[in-house]
Amino acid sequence: MNYVSTRGGMAPLPFSDILLEGLAPDGGLAVPQTLPKLTAAQLEAWRALPYAELAFEVLSLFITDIPAADLRRLTHAAYTPAIFGSEDIVPLRPLDDKLSLLGLSEGPTLAFKDMAMQFLGQAFEYVLTKRGTTLNILGATSGDTGSAAEYALRGKKGVSVFMLSPHGRMSSFQRAQMYSLQDANIHNIAVRGVFDDCQDIVKALAGDLQFKADCHLGAVNSINWGRIAAQIVYYVHGWLRATTKADQQVSFAVPSGNFGNILAGHIARRMGLPIRRLVLATNENNVLEEFFRTGMYRPRSAQQTHATSSPSMDISRASNFERFIFDLVGADGARVKALWTQLAKDGYFDLSGQLGEFGENYGFVAGASSHADRLATIRATYDACGVLIDPHTADGVKVAREFVEPGIPMLVLETALPAKFSDTIQEALGRPAPPPAALAGLESLPQRFEVMDNDAEAVRRYVREHAAL
Numbered sequence: 001m002n003y004v005s006t007r008g009g010m011a012p013l014p015f016s017d018i019l020l021e022g023l024a025p026d027g028g029l030a031v032p033q034t035l036p037k038l039t040a041a042q043l044e045a046w047r048a049l050p051y052a053e054l055a056f057e058v059l060s061l062f063i064t065d066i067p068a069a070d071l072r073r074l075t076h077a078a079y080t081p082a083i084f085g086s087e088d089i090v091p092l093r094p095l096d097d098k099l100s101l102l103g104l105s106e107g108p109t110l111a112f113k114d115m116a117m118q119f120l121g122q123a124f125e126y127v128l129t130k131r132g133t134t135l136n137i138l139g140a141t142s143g144d145t146g147s148a149a150e151y152a153l154r155g156k157k158g159v160s161v162f163m164l165s166p167h168g169r170m171s172s173f174q175r176a177q178m179y180s181l182q183d184a185n186i187h188n189i190a191v192r193g194v195f196d197d198c199q200d201i202v203k204a205l206a207g208d209l210q211f212k213a214d215c216h217l218g219a220v221n222s223i224n225w226g227r228i229a230a231q232i233v234y235y236v237h238g239w240l241r242a243t244t245k246a247d248q249q250v251s252f253a254v255p256s257g258n259f260g261n262i263l264a265g266h267i268a269r270r271m272g273l274p275i276r277r278l279v280l281a282t283n284e285n286n287v288l289e290e291f292f293r294t295g296m297y298r299p300r301s302a303q304q305t306h307a308t309s310s311p312s313m314d315i316s317r318a319s320n321f322e323r324f325i326f327d328l329v330g331a332d333g334a335r336v337k338a339l340w341t342q343l344a345k346d347g348y349f350d351l352s353g354q355l356g357e358f359g360e361n362y363g364f365v366a367g368a369s370s371h372a373d374r375l376a377t378i379r380a381t382y383d384a385c386g387v388l389i390d391p392h393t394a395d396g397v398k399v400a401r402e403f404v405e406p407g408i409p410m411l412v413l414e415t416a417l418p419a420k421f422s423d424t425i426q427e428a429l430g431r432p433a434p435p436p437a438a439l440a441g442l443e444s445l446p447q448r449f450e451v452m453d454n455d456a457e458a459v460r461r462y463v464r465e466h467a468a469l
């Protein structure tokens with residue numbers, strides 16, 4: 001299995017080579033040269049597999065340059081009951097006779113990003129050790145992505161993490177989650193500024209190519225193909241748990257932001273997993289909902305992007321969307337390149353003629369949810385089903401209900417636990433979400449972080465001094 005760029009300008013490379021890179025050299029994203037196919041017999045043979053073993057089977061279709069015994073060791077190290085809280089790893093829980101929740105948030109940071117990051121942490125360490133090289137992850141976070149990366153990479157050989165966060169602007173829970181890590185390879189840098197200042201410093205340093213090369217800088221952003229591959233596993237797992245025989249169809253509803261989670265579902269469907277529909281749910285930032293409704297893709301500026309109560313879905317442009325469009329236009333890199341050139345020039349592209357050709361929007365339906373919908377859905381789900389859901393999952397449940405079909409199980413991806421977004425739970429129910437037992441006392445642990453001025457040069461000096469080389 002080799003990977004090419006969505007814009008057609010990269011010689012085919014195996015998984016280990018694209019794992020450590022960001023964008024392809026032509027500005028595109030790495031995608032598999034051909035998609036592996038799943039057969040009904042293969043799916044049936046996988047029914048009884050534990051999650052880590054299923055992950056090995058699915059990932060070996062995409063990762064052919066790591067010996068099977070090694071890859072199996074990596075998936076078994078990533079998906080353990082100790083890390084994910086149960087033998088199931090990803091529990092499937094019915095809400096009522098129409099909807100079930102696919103529990104993707106049982107990992108250390110209580111959100112679905114752990115599912116991919118835990119595997120990525122293992123894969124990074126493996127590839128870096130094999131190559132005798134090192135990597136220094138430099139990132140900015142307002143809370144969520146950064147903590148998933150730190151928990152996945154803590155204590156790993158050959159890699160260090162430098163995570164910038166806005167000093168005094170995260171919730172005390174988020175601070176405790178990140179800053180209580182005592183591992184020597186984790187560096188929390190609290191910048192006296194806002195999230196955008198942190199982001200600007202990262203851009204300035206990563207854009208200095210000499211510094212980037214000297215310090216072996218890398219990133220773990222949502223465009224990493226390794227994350228998409230690891231996410232395909234739980235669609236297969238969800239289908240296996242929700243069905244009893246080969247040709248049964250299932251629909252998935254996905255709270256979406258950067259289009260990473262639902263892209264993995266789309267790939268699973270294209271590989272032959274019997275998925276009836278992918279239900280894309282957005283919040284007030286409905287760029288993607290608009291695309292599936294009209295065929296018009298019109299990303300917004302940062303100023304036009306609302307700060308909502310499902311903040312991890314507050315995106316202006318969906319970084320993984322390019323991979324979907326590549327597939328939609330028949331793997332035509334030149335066409336993708338032209339569309340993204342138009343996007344840069346005009347601020348939009350229009351594929352309204354194209355979507356219908358693929359039959360019912362290529363298997364997608366979409367809807368949007370508002371703050372009021374979120375509160376009402378959290379309340380209704382608690383009252384009717386006795387289950388407390390987080391605001392992002394509530395967006396998924398709200399939109400999923402609009403597309404339930406008789407006889408087709410609808411699985412809503414639970415992308416975070418309510419304890420992480422307790423303010424909104426308080427607003428919906430009049431009381432906070434109970435903290436998970438495993439994290440009791442987290443906020444009283446000693447914290448380790450470096451406070452710095454909003455000054456790229458100070459951060460540069462710090463990284464140079466502490467980088468793993």
Ligand SMILES: *Cc1c(COP(=O)(O)O)cnc(C)c1O
Nearest residue numbers: 256257258259260261312415416
């Ligand atoms: C990241 C995130 C999302 C959005 O996922 P994408 O892959 O960006 O579409 C939704 N909910 C939560 C809680 C998240 O952390």
